Amino acid sequence: MHPIIQFGDYAGTAVFALSGGLAAAQKRLDIAGFVLLAFVTAVGGGTMRDLLLDRGEVFWVREPLYVILGVAPGVLVYFAADRVRSRERAIIWADAVGLAVFAVIGTGIAMQQQVSSLTAVLMGVLTASGGGVLRDVVRNEVPLLLKRELYAVAALAGSAVMVGSTRAADAAPGVAVAGGLLVAFGVRAAGIIWRLHLPAFQPRSD
Amino acid sequence: MHPIIQFGDYAGTAVFALSGGLAAAQKRLDIAGFVLLAFVTAVGGGTMRDLLLDRGEVFWVREPLYVILGVAPGVLVYFAADRVRSRERAIIWADAVGLAVFAVIGTGIAMQQQVSSLTAVLMGVLTASGGGVLRDVVRNEVPLLLKRELYAVAALAGSAVMVGSTRAADAAPGVAVAGGLLVAFGVRAAGIIWRLHLPAFQPRSD
Amino acid sequence: MHPIIQFGDYAGTAVFALSGGLAAAQKRLDIAGFVLLAFVTAVGGGTMRDLLLDRGEVFWVREPLYVILGVAPGVLVYFAADRVRSRERAIIWADAVGLAVFAVIGTGIAMQQQVSSLTAVLMGVLTASGGGVLRDVVRNEVPLLLKRELYAVAALAGSAVMVGSTRAADAAPGVAVAGGLLVAFGVRAAGIIWRLHLPAFQPRSD
Numbered sequence: 001m002h003p004i005i006q007f008g009d010y011a012g013t014a015v016f017a018l019s020g021g022l023a024a025a026q027k028r029l030d031i032a033g034f035v036l037l038a039f040v041t042a043v044g045g046g047t048m049r050d051l052l053l054d055r056g057e058v059f060w061v062r063e064p065l066y067v068i069l070g071v072a073p074g075v076l077v078y079f080a081a082d083r084v085r086s087r088e089r090a091i092i093w094a095d096a097v098g099l100a101v102f103a104v105i106g107t108g109i110a111m112q113q114q115v116s117s118l119t120a121v122l123m124g125v126l127t128a129s130g131g132g133v134l135r136d137v138v139r140n141e142v143p144l145l146l147k148r149e150l151y152a153v154a155a156l157a158g159s160a161v162m163v164g165s166t167r168a169a170d171a172a173p174g175v176a177v178a179g180g181l182l183v184a185f186g187v188r189a190a191g192i193i194w195r196l197h198l199p200a201f202q203p204r205s206d
Numbered sequence: 207m208h209p210i211i212q213f214g215d216y217a218g219t220a221v222f223a224l225s226g227g228l229a230a231a232q233k234r235l236d237i238a239g240f241v242l243l244a245f246v247t248a249v250g251g252g253t254m255r256d257l258l259l260d261r262g263e264v265f266w267v268r269e270p271l272y273v274i275l276g277v278a279p280g281v282l283v284y285f286a287a288d289r290v291r292s293r294e295r296a297i298i299w300a301d302a303v304g305l306a307v308f309a310v311i312g313t314g315i316a317m318q319q320q321v322s323s324l325t326a327v328l329m330g331v332l333t334a335s336g337g338g339v340l341r342d343v344v345r346n347e348v349p350l351l352l353k354r355e356l357y358a359v360a361a362l363a364g365s366a367v368m369v370g371s372t373r374a375a376d377a378a379p380g381v382a383v384a385g386g387l388l389v390a391f392g393v394r395a396a397g398i399i400w401r402l403h404l405p406a407f408q409p410r411s412d
Numbered sequence: 413m414h415p416i417i418q419f420g421d422y423a424g425t426a427v428f429a430l431s432g433g434l435a436a437a438q439k440r441l442d443i444a445g446f447v448l449l450a451f452v453t454a455v456g457g458g459t460m461r462d463l464l465l466d467r468g469e470v471f472w473v474r475e476p477l478y479v480i481l482g483v484a485p486g487v488l489v490y491f492a493a494d495r496v497r498s499r500e501r502a503i504i505w506a507d508a509v510g511l512a513v514f515a516v517i518g519t520g521i522a523m524q525q526q527v528s529s530l531t532a533v534l535m536g537v538l539t540a541s542g543g544g545v546l547r548d549v550v551r552n553e554v555p556l557l558l559k560r561e562l563y564a565v566a567a568l569a570g571s572a573v574m575v576g577s578t579r580a581a582d583a584a585p586g587v588a589v590a591g592g593l594l595v596a597f598g599v600r601a602a603g604i605i606w607r608l609h610l611p612a613f614q615p616r617s618d
Contacts, residue, residue, distance in 0.1 A: 030610035032564040064530040152238040198236035322476040358444040404442035
C-alpha cells in the first residue's frame with residue numbers, strides 16, 4: 001500500500017472510531033459501549049468486505065494497530081466528549097477523507113481478486129459505509145446514512161471512477177486511485193458544504 | 207442447478223429485493239436506503255449460509271446478475287412505489303415461491319457438504335428467512351417473521367421433507383427437491399390463504 | 413478440550429439459549445422468535461469468532477449437539493416461561509459460568525492461531541459477549557451489556573489474565589485457563605453480588 005494511502009487508512013480508522021464514540025455518547029452508554037461502537041464503526045466495513053471476499057483472517061486480526069486505532073478513540077470520547085465535540089467540524093472533514101480512502105482501498109482489494117466491476121464498486125461502498133451502518137444497527141437507530149447524507153453515494157462515485165478509469169480507460173493504478181479519492185472526497189465535500197441531501201422517499205398523498 | 211430451480215432462484219432474489227424496497231418505503235428512506243434494504247433482503251440469507259459453511263467467496267461475488275436482481279427492484283420501488291404496492295397480492299405469492307426455492311437451495315448446498323440433517327434443515331431455513339431478518343434489523347424493526355407469519359416454519363417443513371426423503375427414504379434428488387418445494391410452498395400458501403399465524407407468547411396473567 | 417471445559421461449554425450454550433428465550437418472552441414473539449433468539453444468543457459469539465479468524469465451517473456446523481443445546485431451551489422457555497423465570501437467580505449464576513468458559517475458550521482458540529495478545533483478548537470478549545449483543549440487536553433493543561452490567565469487562569479481565577499468564581509468566585496451559593476462568597467468574601460474581609455497574613456516560617450539563 002502506498003504510504004499516503006496507508007496513512008489515510010490509519011487516520012480514517014481513528015476518525016471512524018471517534019464517530020462511533022460520539023454515537024455512544026448520544027445513547028449514554030457505558031465505556032464498554034463506547035469501545036464497542038468505536039471498534040464496530042472503525043473496522044466494520046472492511047471486516048464485512050474481507051468475509052464476503054473470503055480473504056482469510058480479517059485484516060485487523062494480525063494488525064493490532066488497527067485494533068488500537070479502533071478502540072482508543074472510543075475511550076477518548078468517553079472521558080472528553082465535550083472537547084471532541086467542539087472539534088465536530090474537523091471530524092466531519094477527517095471523516096470525509098476516511099470515506100474516500102476506505103472506498104479506494106475496498107475497491108482496490110476487490111479488483112485484485114478480479115471480480116466484476118459491479119462487485120468492485122460494491123466493495124468500495126461497503127468498506128466505506130458498512131461500519132456506519134453497523135454502528136447504527138448496534139445502537140438501535142435507523143442507519144443515518146439511509147436518511148441523510150451524500151455518503152454512500154460519494155463512495156459509489158469514487159469507486160466507480162477508480163474501476164472505470166482502470167478497466168475502460170486503462171489508467172495507471174496511481175491515476176485511478178487518485179481519481180477515485182478525489183471524486184469520493186469531492187462528492188462528500190460538496191454534500192457537506194452545500195448541505196446536499198438525497199431526497200427522502202415521499203409517498204404520494206392522493 | 208436445474209433450470210427451473212435456477213429461474214426460481216433469480217425470481218426469488220428479485221421478489222425479495224422488492225420486499226426490501228417496500229420496507230424502505232415504510233421508513234421513508236432515501237434511495238441509498240432502498241438499494242441497501244433491497245440487496246440485504248435479497249442476498250442476506252444465502253450470504254450468511256455461505257459464510258457459515260465456509261464456501262469461499264459468497265455466491266454473488268462472481269455473479270453480477272444476483273447483484274443486479276438484488277438492487278434494481280429497490281430503485282424500481284423508489285420511483286414507482288404505488289404501482290408496486292398495487293401488485294401486493296402478486297408479490298406475496300411470488301415471495302412464497304422464492305421462500306420455497308431458497309429453502310431447497312440452502313438445504314441442497316448444505317447436504318452437498320455432508321453436514322448433519324439438523325444443520326441441513328437449519329441452512330434451508332436460514333437461506334429462506336435470513337434476508338428478511340437482516341432487512342428488519344437494519345431498518346430498526348423487530349423482525350416481522352418473529353411476530354407474524356408462517357414463514358420460517360414453511361421453510362423448516364420444506365427443508366425437513368427434502369432432507370428426510372433423501373436420507374431416510376432414499377428418494378432421488380429430483381423427488382426430494384420437488385417434495386421440499388411443494389411442502390414449503392404449501393405451508394406458506396396455507397398461511398396466506400387462511401391467515402394462519404403462529405401464536406404470540408402470552409405471559410400468564412395471574 | 414478438557415472434559416470440565418467441554419462440560420462448561422455445553423452448559424454455557426444452554427444457559428445462553430435460555431437467556432435468549434427469556435429475551436423473546438419480553439417481546440412476546442412467536443415460537444420461531446424464541447428459537448431464533450435462543451440460538452443467536454447461544455452460538456453468536458463463537459460464530460463471529462470463527463468467521464473473523466477464518467476457522468473454516470463455524471463450530472456448530474459439524475456438531476449438532478450445539479444446535480440442540482442452542483435451540484431446545486428456547487422451546488422450553490416458550491412453554492414454561494414462568495417456571496424458567498422462577499429460577500432466575502440460578503440462571504444468572506449459570507450464565508456467569510458460561511461467560512467465564514466462553515471467554516477462556518475464545519481466548520484459547522485465538523492463541524492457538526498465534527495472534528497478538530490484543531487480538532486474543534478481543535476474541536475472548538467477543539466469544540463471551542457477542543451472542544448477547546446479537547440477541548439484543550435482533551430483538552431491536554440497545555444491547556443490555558452496553559448499558560448495565562460488568563459483563564464484557566469480566567470477560568476482558570479473564571481473557572487478559574489467561575493471555576498474560578501464558579505469554580508473560582510462561583504459565584502452564586492448565587494454570588492459565590484456571591486463572592482466566594476464576595478471574596472472569598470472580599469479576600462477574602462481584603458485579604452480581606454487589607450490584608456493580610459501569611457508570612453510564614454523563615454529558616456535562618453546563
